[in-house]
Amino acid sequence: MSAKLEFFYDYVSPYSYMANSQLEQLGDFVIDYRPMFLGGVMKATGNQPPGMLLPRLAYMLHDLDRWARHYGIAFRSNSIFPQNTLAALRLALVAKRDGCFDRLHQRLFDAMFIDDRDLSDLAVLREILVAAGLDADAMLAAIEDPDIKAALKTNTEEAVARGAFGAPTMFVGDEMFFGNDRLPFVRAALEASGR
Amino acid sequence: MSAKLEFFYDYVSPYSYMANSQLEQLGDFVIDYRPMFLGGVMKATGNQPPGMLLPRLAYMLHDLDRWARHYGIAFRSNSIFPQNTLAALRLALVAKRDGCFDRLHQRLFDAMFIDDRDLSDLAVLREILVAAGLDADAMLAAIEDPDIKAALKTNTEEAVARGAFGAPTMFVGDEMFFGNDRLPFVRAALEASGR
Numbered sequence: 001m002s003a004k005l006e007f008f009y010d011y012v013s014p015y016s017y018m019a020n021s022q023l024e025q026l027g028d029f030v031i032d033y034r035p036m037f038l039g040g041v042m043k044a045t046g047n048q049p050p051g052m053l054l055p056r057l058a059y060m061l062h063d064l065d066r067w068a069r070h071y072g073i074a075f076r077s078n079s080i081f082p083q084n085t086l087a088a089l090r091l092a093l094v095a096k097r098d099g100c101f102d103r104l105h106q107r108l109f110d111a112m113f114i115d116d117r118d119l120s121d122l123a124v125l126r127e128i129l130v131a132a133g134l135d136a137d138a139m140l141a142a143i144e145d146p147d148i149k150a151a152l153k154t155n156t157e158e159a160v161a162r163g164a165f166g167a168p169t170m171f172v173g174d175e176m177f178f179g180n181d182r183l184p185f186v187r188a189a190l191e192a193s194g195r
Numbered sequence: 196m197s198a199k200l201e202f203f204y205d206y207v208s209p210y211s212y213m214a215n216s217q218l219e220q221l222g223d224f225v226i227d228y229r230p231m232f233l234g235g236v237m238k239a240t241g242n243q244p245p246g247m248l249l250p251r252l253a254y255m256l257h258d259l260d261r262w263a264r265h266y267g268i269a270f271r272s273n274s275i276f277p278q279n280t281l282a283a284l285r286l287a288l289v290a291k292r293d294g295c296f297d298r299l300h301q302r303l304f305d306a307m308f309i310d311d312r313d314l315s316d317l318a319v320l321r322e323i324l325v326a327a328g329l330d331a332d333a334m335l336a337a338i339e340d341p342d343i344k345a346a347l348k349t350n351t352e353e354a355v356a357r358g359a360f361g362a363p364t365m366f367v368g369d370e371m372f373f374g375n376d377r378l379p380f381v382r383a384a385l386e387a388s389g390r
Contacts (some may be wrong), residue, residue, distance in 0.1 A: 055238060056242070059358060059360070063373075072283040163250050165248060165250040165251050181377075
C-alpha cells in the first residue's frame with residue numbers, strides 16, 4: 001500500500017501555496033487534499049496570523065519571494081486582506097465530491113497568489129469555474145449544501161484536534177508537519193512509511 | 196574580502212542552538228556572533244515566544260527532535276522555563292572582549308540544551324567557566340561592567356532596528372533570515388556575496 005500525505009490547507013495561506021506547488025514532486029504517494037478554514041483554526045487555538053506582527057510581515061514578504069525563486073514559481077502577495085475563503089474552500093470540497101478537484105484546485109491558488117483576485121467574491125469564483133470549463137451554476141449552488149458546509153467544519157475541527165495551529169499542516173500517519181519548510185521531513189516520513 | 200554572517204542569538208532559544216550547530220559547516224565565511232536578549236526583542240516587537248501557544252509547543256518538541264536527528268546532534272528541551280539569560284549573554288560578551296569566546300560559547304548552549312542546567316544561576320555559570328579553564332572570578336565580575344551591559348543592549352536594539360522579531364536572526368549584508376530552517380538560503384546569500 002502506498003504511503004499517504006494529508007495536506008490541510010487554506011487558499012488564503014501563502015505558505016500553503018508554496019507547499020502545494022511541491023507536493024507532486026515528493027514522489028509516488030497518495031495526497032489527500034483537506035481544505036480547512038484557517039480562520040477557524042486560529043480562533044480555536046488562540047493563534048494569530050503571523051503577518052499581524054509588523055516586523056514579521058515585512059520579513060515574510062522577502063521570505064515568500066525567496067521560496068518562490070527557490071521553487072521557480074510565480075508569486076505575488078495578495079493585496080486584498082483579510083479575505084474570507086469559506087466559499088472557495090467549500091467549492092474545493094464540492095469539486096472533490098464531483099470528481100473535478102484537479103481542474104479547480106490550482107486555479108484557486110493561482111487566483112489568490114498570482115492574479116491578486118478576491119476569493120471572497122462569488123463573481124470571481126464564477127469566473128474561475130467558467131475558465132476551468134466547470135458548471136458554475138451547479139457548483140456555486142452546491143457550496144450551500146449542508147453536507148459541504150459540514151465537511152469543511154469537520155476538516156477544520158479534525159486538524160485542530162490532531163494538533164494543527166496554522167497552515168499548511170501535513171500529516172503522514174500521526175506525524176504532523178507545519179509549513180512548506182518541513183517538506184524534506186515530510187518526504188522522509190513518506191519514504192519511511194511506504195517501505 | 197570574505198563574506199560575513201551576523202548571527203543574532205540567545206542561549207534560551209532552541210532554534211538558535213540548532214542553527215549554531217551548523218554555522219561552521221556553511222563554508223569559509225566570517226561568523227560574527229551577536230548575543231542578544233530575546234526577551235528584549237519580544238518586548239520591543241510585541242512578539243511572544245512560540246511555545247506560549249500550547250499546540251505549537253507540543254509540535255515544537257517533535258520538530259526540535261527531528262532537527263537534532265537531522266543534524267546528528269544531542270538535544271534535550273530545558274525543563275527550567277522561563278530562564279533569564281542576561282548573565283549568560285553578558286558573559287559571552289565578556290568572553291568576546293577577552294578573546295576566549297570559542298572556549299565558552301558552545302558550553303553555554305550545551306548546558307542549556309543537553310545538560311538541562313539553569314543559566315540564570317550564577318553558580319552554574321561559574322561551574323561552566325571553571326570547566327572551560329577560564330578565570331571565573333574575573334569574568335563573573337566583568338558581567339557587571341557598564342560597557343558589557345551596554346554592548347548587550349546595543350546588540351538587542353540593533354537587531355530590532357534591522358527587523359528581527361525572534362531568534363536566531365541572521366544577516367548577510369542587509370538580507371535578514373529567521374530560523375535555522377533558512378540556513379540553505381543563508382548559505383546561498385553568503386556564496387553570492389563572497390563572489
